[in-house]
Amino acid sequence: MKDNRKYLKSSDIATLFCSCLMILSGCASNNVPMPEIVYSPGSATELILPKSAKPKQSRDYSYTNSPGVWYPPSDLEKKWTAIIIHHSATESGNAEIFDKWHKENNHWDGVGYDFVIGNGTDSGDGQVEVTFRWKKQIPGAHCGGTSGNWANEDGIGICLVGDFSQTAPTERQMQSLVKLIRFLQQQYEIPKSRIYGHRTTPGARVTECPGDNFPMSRLKSMLD
Numbered sequence: 001m002k003d004n005r006k007y008l009k010s011s012d013i014a015t016l017f018c019s020c021l022m023i024l025s026g027c028a029s030n031n032v033p034m035p036e037i038v039y040s041p042g043s044a045t046e047l048i049l050p051k052s053a054k055p056k057q058s059r060d061y062s063y064t065n066s067p068g069v070w071y072p073p074s075d076l077e078k079k080w081t082a083i084i085i086h087h088s089a090t091e092s093g094n095a096e097i098f099d100k101w102h103k104e105n106n107h108w109d110g111v112g113y114d115f116v117i118g119n120g121t122d123s124g125d126g127q128v129e130v131t132f133r134w135k136k137q138i139p140g141a142h143c144g145g146t147s148g149n150w151a152n153e154d155g156i157g158i159c160l161v162g163d164f165s166q167t168a169p170t171e172r173q174m175q176s177l178v179k180l181i182r183f184l185q186q187q188y189e190i191p192k193s194r195i196y197g198h199r200t201t202p203g204a205r206v207t208e209c210p211g212d213n214f215p216m217s218r219l220k221s222m223l224d
């Protein structure tokens with residue numbers, strides 16, 4: 001009996017999973033193209049939620065900020081040695097939008113960053129999105145975009161949505177950034193001295209990124 005129950009349970013899960021895939025692939029027939037990459041944690045909870053039960057505006061995805069989903073697959077894990085912080089230089093956006101942009105305009109494989117932290121426009125305020133680069137542990141395209149650039153090879157690229165030449169990051173973005181950086185520092189023993197804004201990254205091209213209003217010294221004071 002026990003075995004039977006187990007069998008039924010897993011087949012139920014499989015059915016649910018299939019239905020979910022069908023719902024998801026249904027999206028592809030709308031005008032919005034199906035993204036090739038599944039962003040963000042794809043937790044079991046998220047997968048089995050019926051589409052209708054999901055909030056229409058993705059404003060509160062705080063559960064995605066659990067460090068548990070930030071671990072890379074252990075068999076692919078790379079030794080990262082630095083963290084590079086960027087702004088998107090746009091008022092709005094999210095990982096999917098930047099992915100499309102980077103593919104179409106820069107002809108990259110997809111979004112250049114490892115993580116994107118939303119500002120409440122196209123993703124939650126402070127929501128951390130994990131991109132395909134991090135999930136596959138492949139070099140970024142966030143610092144110069146040239147192949148062989150050390151910062152792309154060895155640095156983790158975090159982008160905060162916003163134009164910090166005009167405005168400042170939201171408080172929630174800063175809280176999530178600190179949480180994410182603390183996690184990465186512990187995971188890879190990255191010292192504070194190896195956390196850079198894009199424009200102060202050794203070897204980086206001339207850029208305003210992450211903008212004059214990005215509070216770098218405040219950030220450093222919040223870290224060990």
Ligand SMILES: [Zn+2]
Pocket residue numbers: 085086087142198207209210
């Ligand atoms: Zn940048």
